[in-house]
Amino acid sequence: MSLRTRLRPAALGAFLVLVGGCSDSVTLPSSGIQANPSSGIQANLRNTDVVQVDRFGIPAIATVFIPAAQRDAYNFAAPAGDRANFRQFVLAGLNAFGTPNAGAIADALQPDIQPVNLAAFNGFLAGGRKLSDDVITAELGIIFGANAALNDDHVDANDKPFLPTFPYLAGPFLP
Amino acid sequence: MTRRLSARRVWALTGVLALAVGATVRWIQASDHRDSALLTANPTEDIADVYSFQSPQNPANIVLAMTVAGFIPPAEAATAAFDPDVLYQLKIDTNADAVEDLVIQGYVTGNAGNQVMHLVGPAKPERTGARSRLLNGQKVTSVRVSTGAEPIVASQLGLTAFAGVRDDPFFFDLVRFKDVIAGHETAFRNPGVDTFAGFNVLAIVVEFPKAMLGTSGTIGVWGTTSRPQ
Numbered sequence: 001m002s003l004r005t006r007l008r009p010a011a012l013g014a015f016l017v018l019v020g021g022c023s024d025s026v027t028l029p030s031s032g033i034q035a036n037p038s039s040g041i042q043a044n045l046r047n048t049d050v051v052q053v054d055r056f057g058i059p060a061i062a063t064v065f066i067p068a069a070q071r072d073a074y075n076f077a078a079p080a081g082d083r084a085n086f087r088q089f090v091l092a093g094l095n096a097f098g099t100p101n102a103g104a105i106a107d108a109l110q111p112d113i114q115p116v117n118l119a120a121f122n123g124f125l126a127g128g129r130k131l132s133d134d135v136i137t138a139e140l141g142i143i144f145g146a147n148a149a150l151n152d153d154h155v156d157a158n159d160k161p162f163l164p165t166f167p168y169l170a171g172p173f174l175p
Numbered sequence: 176m177t178r179r180l181s182a183r184r185v186w187a188l189t190g191v192l193a194l195a196v197g198a199t200v201r202w203i204q205a206s207d208h209r210d211s212a213l214l215t216a217n218p219t220e221d222i223a224d225v226y227s228f229q230s231p232q233n234p235a236n237i238v239l240a241m242t243v244a245g246f247i248p249p250a251e252a253a254t255a256a257f258d259p260d261v262l263y264q265l266k267i268d269t270n271a272d273a274v275e276d277l278v279i280q281g282y283v284t285g286n287a288g289n290q291v292m293h294l295v296g297p298a299k300p301e302r303t304g305a306r307s308r309l310l311n312g313q314k315v316t317s318v319r320v321s322t323g324a325e326p327i328v329a330s331q332l333g334l335t336a337f338a339g340v341r342d343d344p345f346f347f348d349l350v351r352f353k354d355v356i357a358g359h360e361t362a363f364r365n366p367g368v369d370t371f372a373g374f375n376v377l378a379i380v381v382e383f384p385k386a387m388l389g390t391s392g393t394i395g396v397w398g399t400t401s402r403p404q
Contacts, residue, residue: 045282045309050262050401052305056222056241057397078304079397080273111273113395114227118237118385121229128227128396131240136347149362150355153348159372160342164231167337167380168238169344171324173249173373 052076057112058125059135065093065109082111097143105142131162131169217402218244219258223376224345225265225398230382237388239265239279240380241398245343247375253322255340255377256287261402262309263379267297268395269388274303277388280310281338281379283320290320292338292379297387307401333387337380343371 054075055062066074066089074086087110094102108125116128123130124138137152144151160170223242230236241263247255257263262282266275277297283290293315301308318329321339329336349370354360388394 044260044403045262046311048403049302049306049308051404052307052399052401053220053261054222055397055399056225057395059224076305078274079395080304082273111395113268113273113397114225115393116227116237116396117393118388118391128229129225130228131226131344134346152365153351153363154365154367155346155348155369158342158344158346159369162344166230166232166238166328166335166382167240167326167341167378168231169240169341169378169380171326172247172252172340172342172375174252174324175249 052078055079055112057114058109059129060139061090061109061112065090079111079113086110086112094143099143100145132157217258217261219256219377220261220400220402221245222398222400223343225396226344227396233382235384235386236382237385238380238382239396240378241265242341242343242345242376242378243400244377245345245374247340247377249373249375252340252375254287255322255375256290257283257292257320257338257377258402259283259285261400262307264307264399264401265379265381266300266397266399267388269390271393271395273395275300278307278310279381280307282309283338285320288322290338291317292320292336293317294334294336294338294379294381296334297383307399333383335382337378339378340375341378343374343376345371345376347371 052075055077057079062071062074066086070086070089077085087106090109091102091106094105099105114129115126117126121127121130124133124135129135134156136155140151140153158170162168162170221243223245224240225242226238226240228238230238243257243263244255259282262280264281265279267277267279268274269276276299278300279294279296279298281292281294283292285291294317295310295313295315298310298313301310314332316329316331316334316336318336318338319327321327321337326337326339326341346369348363348367351360351364351367355363385391
């Protein structure tokens with residue numbers, strides 16, 4: 001078994017668990033969320049610089065391709081420096097996956113910004129990201145190409161239908 | 176029960192991550208690293224997803240959405256709250272230089288169950304890059320944070336706004352993936368099963384005329400969370 005073959009399932013796992021910012025879930029405490037944030041005074045944020053602690057542009061980029069030693073730096077960084085500072089890691093990851101045209105794909109994934117064609121809105125990595133877009137399958141397709149065993153997770157839609165009216169996201173699950 | 180389920184899911188995610196990266200030391204460290212005090216104590220600064228799409232109701236409008244604090248179980252939906260010490264931003268690059276030309280800034284006041292989200296913009300930021308400032312002297316669109324089934328929506332200054340707990344719009348088959356990476360399976364199942372089904376997130380959703388962006392071409396969108404140093 002080649003190194004690449006052995007690496008692929010592992011890489012797939014990392015990819016899947018992390019896509020969509022899911023890695024963030026790893027860090028959640030069992031209680032899920034603070035019930036009572038400590039303060040409620042908007043002045044907390046006034047007249048002071050605030051520093052970035054997380055960012056999100058294209059699903060999975062940070063969590064799949066950026067190594068641990070760079071992860072904080074990536075989350076704290078502005079995307080203007082992505083090509084210079086982080087493209088190398090994306091390219092290395094794609095090459096480890098055995099992805100064809102890795103260089104061009106790395107260029108499309110950096111900087112880590114969601115491109116939105118206002119005239120077309122025609123889907124992932126070009127025209128924004130609709131709620132219903134199956135970004136997992138889109139990214140699996142980019143990485144695994146025609147490998148039918150791994151290029152689609154066969155979860156094609158959300159568990160609740162999206163709303164036709166604002167705010168479009170489905171209502172919460174309540175007790 | 177929900178708490179136990181949630182804890183188990185978190186454990187599963189962590190364990191799976193460690194397995195997935197078994198051959199790669201640096202990613203094992205990543206799993207530990209993500210358990211930082213900062214993120215564990217402050218899930219509401221943890222971005223889950225960002226969406227951008229044309230309004231289904233009005234083709235002249237764009238909708239931007241950011242979700243944070245994934246894996247909120249039903250029992251905690253009513254007490255889910257944004258962090259008053261976090262500045263939530265949607266950043267927009269209109270001239271392809273990867274620097275934000277416009278921002279929509281959000282911050283909350285009030286405690287869990289009684290919060291109001293205040294939204295500024297889209298407006299030119301005072302600072303760009305990794306350090307930000309809440310814009311002063313701007314009119315804000317304020318909307319009560321929704322904690323129930325019915326969304327509370329506010330429209331002011333051309334901006335329609337929602338903030339609050341919603342079903343997590345993200346979907347994929349995490350369980351099957353675990354089996355694949357553990358070597359128990361070699362392919363996804365068909366149909367797959369959405370592991371995210373039944374969990375909520377905190378969402379900020381805004382809709383406004385595309386004309387407010389000052390361009391009709393391609394823009395770049397990303398979300399950030401920031402807090403005082």
